[in-house]
Amino acid sequence: MFGYYFDLAWRSLKRNKVLTALMVLAIGLGIGASMTMITVLHVMTADPLPDKSARLFYPQIDPQDMEGYTPGKEPMDQFSWIDAMNLLHARKGSHQVAMTGGRVTVRPPQGESRAFFADARYTSSDFFSMFDVPFLYGGGWTADDDDRQARVAVISRTLADKLFGADHAVGQSLRLGKDVFRVIGVVDHWDPVPHFYDLTQGSYHKTEDVFLPLETAMALGQGTSGNMSCWGHGGFPDPRNMKNANCVWMQFWVQLDTPAQVQAYREFLVHYSEQQKMLGRFQRPPNTRLHDLMGWLDYNHVVPGSVQLQALLALGFMLVCLVNTVALLLVKFLRRSSELGVRRAMGASKQSIFAQLLTEASLIGIAGGIAGLLLAFGGLWIVRHQPVEYAPYAHLDMAMLGATLVLALCATVLAAMFPAWRACRVQPARVLKIQ
């Protein structure tokens, strides 16, 4: 049966090549444009740690003074040193990590090549285990190393290759500014998208090349980077005394494995705020939040408005292409009233006419989908060559590839429903009489 419909469809499409090509082109353009933008959105809203994101949480507390206080306003996005350390040492989660971004001056070992800047992360020890960081060689440091201000460093595979050759980087000395560190681990390629653990440096920032124990980096005065917000009348803080400044500049993550733990942590944050208020450090009533990883990305609007706008535009484009297809299919089907009338008169049921017409539409849909796929590949190639920070990640994976074809097929069949239904309604007697 299907073979017969297929044959009929093929003949009909061949009979009017221009119109067929027009419909395929319209669907292809619509699908191509939409899939390009949907893929970009899909990549940008991806879960950076699918196995673990539901168990990772970002707390917020409100340490500011009463100046500019409005009840119900969202608390600050980062932590001061004191609060981050208090939360870290309270050990209320399965794991917790306090960290900040930084920039270091790398002096290559041979001396003849020039010094350069590298992005760094100064973090407490749980970073690597909490975020499932893959190690090529060696490993991270311990909480003890952090407390002792051990001069150890973990570096990226790229930096290790550049400085020592990745195979024998572990154990080497790494010179950062005036200070010397021992390399204890090399991180394999690891580029979580978005750069979830610190969104202040751009949501699609690349993973840092150097990781240092937080206490060590602070003690040595390695330069920090990222956003900082301060309050009170202290003015801009002295960079050598960041630990006591009324400023937030650190990020804090906690791993909570059970709902009970999550609930307990929420209560802990409120208790902590009350306690600090009693101590006179906080002035505002407790105002706390606890977002899980995906919630935190959402709260921070990591997807730029311009990308959403582009996706919206692409969908509008698709809509116009579909209306176009509906109109063209309608005239195409109605024009064949006489042929359909003959088939009806010879005993074909309405359902079989309907099925035949939808088969024809499906063929157009599949052809349009393939055209759209080619266009989407081209579109994404263009996106990748744009100097925007998320550009390298714009790739079509298998799931999106399948989705493209399915979308094209569904959209066309949907577009064909109404014209096909109209065409089925023809009265065989009337059509035959006219002829």
Next chain:
Amino acid sequence: MQWRPILSSLRHHKLTALLLMLQVALTCAIVCNVVFMIVNRVEQVSLPSGVDEAGLSMLVSETIDKHENKRARHAADLAGLSKIPGVTAAVAVDTLPLGRDESSYGTCASAEDMATAIAAHSMMRGGLCVQPAVYGGTPGELGVLGLHLAAGRDFRTDEYVAGADEHVAGADVPVAILSRALAERLYPGKNALGQSIYTGGSKPIRVIGIVDTLLRPQLREAGVNQYAMLFPMLPNDGEVTYLLRSAPQDRERVLRMAAAKLEQLSPERIIPAGGMRTYTQMREAYFQRDTTMIGLLLASGLGLLFVTALGITGLANFWVQQRRRSIGIRRAIGASRGDILRYFQTENFLIVSGGIALGLLLAIMLNLVLMKHYELPRLPLYYLPIGALALWLLGQLAVLGPALRAAAVPPVVATRSV
């Protein structure tokens, strides 16, 4: 014109005609908004910075020796850089228009305004004070940037003070040069020259010059983009930008030689990736997202018009084929080629007009949605007739081919059986 036959034939094809109308309406709505967004961004990208951009290049240098005397380093570097053949002038600055790094000061027109603003804990509340960006640099900055002094004078060398470094706050500057926009905002209807501005320092700052145009390092809303001023403040930070003026065709060579020169003067520095470029390149990088978006909007707008034109042509072709016989009959009973041509053109005009009527409504609705979610400005009403005209033209162009084919149908067709 024979409207009756057109209308009655449209009634026969009302579904198809309605679908075509809907397509024209959607296209009209989207294209009006897309064109509006394109115009907005083009305006943004072509904002004048006030700087004479053509012959300007810059080098960012960052010291890695924390104990270096920064100002002595800058002076030595500048002496070396000005000797490079082709360099007509060189200065060290802290930041540039469209340079992204911005420092700004809450600035008020009078001491009373300042006191009120401090009492209200907000510089901006009540609209008394503004937050202009501040540019500092070594003597000659005004000339190297090529800013046009509308009134007053440049700084004298004895007016320069050292800017802030990591340890010490900067000294108070005695004088400042304001952009015209800032001067008019602080002293509306008055001559700003000779007035004193208040930034919370120990002394008021006297206005000694006004430049025509000066953009901020980081653009904000249209109204405040030009709130900027120059201070006679010597850069005193580990990171500094050297500005070099040369003939435009010498820029690449001058940059290469300057980098080598700096390296030779002191190797204890890093010129960061992207820290060596012409002003033109910096401007392009600043507006990269906007230019990308313009390209994208343009492509989708043209794509939409293309698909709609294809749709119109496709349908018109169909209708012509379908009506060959009746066209033949009309020709046989005396209609001229022109009549047939006009028939199809009028039919198209009617359908497109219907689409446009709906489309203009949709355009305004779409704009309202975009205004709400994406902070887009309101669509000016004059875009609507322009959009309508464009679609009428597009419709007529798209139908021309099929209509001419219809007009070419010979009357003899009427006598043949189908």
